[in-house]
Amino acid sequence: MAGLPTTAYAVLGLLSWGPRSPYDLAQFAAQSIANFWNISKSQVYGEVERLAGLGYIEGEAVEQQGAPDKTIYKMTPSGEDALDTWLADPSFDPQRFRSGFLVKVFFGHRMPDHVLEELINRSRREWQSAIDQLRPVVERVPSGSQFRYAFATARLGLKMSEAGLAWADETLRELAQTRRKKK
Amino acid sequence: MAGLPTTAYAVLGLLSWGPRSPYDLAQFAAQSIANFWNISKSQVYGEVERLAGLGYIEGEAVEQQGAPDKTIYKMTPSGEDALDTWLADPSFDPQRFRSGFLVKVFFGHRMPDHVLEELINRSRREWQSAIDQLRPVVERVPSGSQFRYAFATARLGLKMSEAGLAWADETLRELAQTRRKKK
DNA sequence: ATCCTCATGTAACACGTTACATGATTAC
DNA sequence: GTAATCATGTAACGTGTTACATGAGGAT
Numbered sequence: 001m002a003g004l005p006t007t008a009y010a011v012l013g014l015l016s017w018g019p020r021s022p023y024d025l026a027q028f029a030a031q032s033i034a035n036f037w038n039i040s041k042s043q044v045y046g047e048v049e050r051l052a053g054l055g056y057i058e059g060e061a062v063e064q065q066g067a068p069d070k071t072i073y074k075m076t077p078s079g080e081d082a083l084d085t086w087l088a089d090p091s092f093d094p095q096r097f098r099s100g101f102l103v104k105v106f107f108g109h110r111m112p113d114h115v116l117e118e119l120i121n122r123s124r125r126e127w128q129s130a131i132d133q134l135r136p137v138v139e140r141v142p143s144g145s146q147f148r149y150a151f152a153t154a155r156l157g158l159k160m161s162e163a164g165l166a167w168a169d170e171t172l173r174e175l176a177q178t179r180r181k182k183k
Numbered sequence: 184m185a186g187l188p189t190t191a192y193a194v195l196g197l198l199s200w201g202p203r204s205p206y207d208l209a210q211f212a213a214q215s216i217a218n219f220w221n222i223s224k225s226q227v228y229g230e231v232e233r234l235a236g237l238g239y240i241e242g243e244a245v246e247q248q249g250a251p252d253k254t255i256y257k258m259t260p261s262g263e264d265a266l267d268t269w270l271a272d273p274s275f276d277p278q279r280f281r282s283g284f285l286v287k288v289f290f291g292h293r294m295p296d297h298v299l300e301e302l303i304n305r306s307r308r309e310w311q312s313a314i315d316q317l318r319p320v321v322e323r324v325p326s327g328s329q330f331r332y333a334f335a336t337a338r339l340g341l342k343m344s345e346a347g348l349a350w351a352d353e354t355l356r357e358l359a360q361t362r363r364k365k366k
Numbered sequence: 367a368t369c370c371t372c373a374t375g376t377a378a379c380a381c382g383t384t385a386c387a388t389g390a391t392t393a394c
Numbered sequence: 395g396t397a398a399t400c401a402t403g404t405a406a407c408g409t410g411t412t413a414c415a416t417g418a419g420g421a422t
Contacts, residue, residue, distance in 0.1 A: 005380085005381075006283040006286055007381080007382090009286065010286050013286070013289070013290045016290070016293070021401090021402080022402085022403080023400095023401060023402055023403080024401095032289070033285075033286060033289055035280070036280055036281065036282045036285040036286070037281060037282065037283065037285065037286050038279060038281070038382090039382090040382060040383055040384085041383095041402095041403085042382080042383075042384085042403085042404080042405090043381080043382060043383085045403065045404080046381090046382095064401090064402090065390090066389095066390060066391070066401095067389085067390065067391085067400080067401050067402070068388080068389075068390090068401060068402040068403075069402080070401080070402060070403090083290070083293065084293060086287075087287055087290055087293055087294045087298070088294065088295065088298055090298055090301045090302045090305065092284060092302070092305045092306070092309065093282075093283030093284060094309075095280070095281065095282035095283075095284060095285075095306075095309075096221060096279075096280075096281045096282075097218070097219055097278070097279075097280050097281075097343070098219065098220060098221070098278065098279045098280075098281070099219045099220065099276075099278035099279075100189040100220070100276030100278075101275060101276060101278060102216075102219040102220065102278075102336045102339065103189055103192065103193050103196070103216060103219070103220050104269075104270055105332055105335060105336055106196070106215070106216055106332065106333050106336050107196045107199070107266070107270055107332070107333075108332025108333070108335070109329045109330060109331075109332055109333075110199070110266070110267060110270055111270045111271065112271065115270070115271055115273055116332070118273045119273045119275070122273065122275045123275070123278075126275065126277075126278075146292045147292060148291075148292075148357075149288050149289065149290070149291025149292055149299070150289050150290075150291070150292075152288060152291070152350075152354050152357075153285045153288055153289050155350060155353070155354075156285065156346075156347065156350045159346040159347075159349060159350050160280070160343055160346050160347070162346065163339075163342040163343050163345070163346040164339065164342075164343070166342060167335075167338060167339045167342050170338070171335050171338075174331075174335075188408085188409075190409080190410090204373090204374080205374085205375080206372095206373060206374055206375080207373095221410090222410090223410060223411060223412090224374095224375085224411095225375085225376080225377090225410080225411075225412085226409080226410060226411085228375070228376080229409090229410095247373090247374095248418090249373095249417095249418060249419075250372080250373050250374070250417090250418070250419090251373060251374040251375075251416080251417075251418090252374080253373080253374060253375090
């Protein structure tokens with residue numbers, strides 16, 4: 001039934017944690033769900049527009065000095081309903097993993113070995129830094145918190161990154177071995 | 184100065200494995216790189232257009248009976264150059280993971296427990312079936328093959344899926360535990 | 367006979383990113 | 395005092411998905 005894109009519900013959901021301006025929402029999104037659902041700043045502006053049109057949220061103009069005026073949005077009861085209805089539907093939006101890096105690896109037989117190696121090394125660093133960022137988050141999760149599900153997403157991110165790191169190491173070893181043989 | 188989107192190079196790269204029609208290319212893509220770089224049918228038509236305009240590939244019309252006529256594209260030498268130049272550049276296009284499912288989990292505190300559980304169960308099945316699909320591929324990789332890098336991407340997919348499965352199991356256990364406490 | 371899928375392709379639209387714009391602070 | 399960043403937002407564009415179209419062949 002519903003029909004709004006996930007991004008719309010994501011914005012709505014973030015607003016369920018308190019009123020915010022689009023600008024703040026974008027920042028909030030970047031620090032919370034961005035690892036598995038990135039939303040660009042402009043998209044947020046678009047979505048609040050749509051949600052307001054549907055009556056799911058309401059905006060209030062706030063004048064400021066020292067910074068441009070802004071609009072702060074907050075959920076309406078009808079927005080809460082919409083969010084909960086969406087959440088109650090267990091239909092499974094397929095997950096997409098998109099990696100230009102892997103496209104290059106896929107054509108690795110056309111690449112000079114050292115370039116492939118450097119590429120994989122970069123991916124390794126990338127994953128390592130994701131791990132460094134997520135590990136502390138996952139470890140300091142308050143176990144009884146009502147937000148443990150939010151943290152669960154970080155746990156998955158961590159596991160995925162660890163898998164990526166392991167793969168990079170494994171593949172680098174294989175590359176080194178191959179090169180030794182060729183010599 | 185490159186500048187083409189990854190999708191274009193992906194199509195070009197697939198053509199490096201032999202001439203194909205856009206329709207066949209789309210199928211080929213679906214069976215090879217789709218796990219980390221999905222390309223829709225219509226996109227393929229668009230990209231061959233662009234690549235042909237750049238002189239990277241050439242199309243030849245083929246008449247058929249019993250099926251609509253088609254155009255078969257093949258790489259030109261200048262296309263090979265373009266592909267190799269792109270491959271030689273180790274710049275790192277950041278990987279994006281997109282999962283509406285995780286967005287729901289993120290707001291799990293608003294969901295009835297059994298819905299969350301069902302959702303995670305679905306993701307579990309999803310990952311399990313990815314594993315079932317990838318494991319045989321990874322295991323029958325001919326070790327000396329020039330295509331071992333292509334298989335390496337499947338290995339990563341497998342590791343990622345295993346990580347997802349482990350997470351689902353872990354999270355389901357946690358959920359069950361929480362529910363027991365609440366009773 | 368009818369319906370479904372295959373093989374080919376096009377068109378419309380929605381999603382998402384990047385670049386632009388602007389005045390106020392903060393940094394050097 | 396000049397440059398970078400912050401806080402707000404808009405506009406333009408490119409990417410990607412979904413729906414449409416069509417005739418032949420296979421399935422029931």
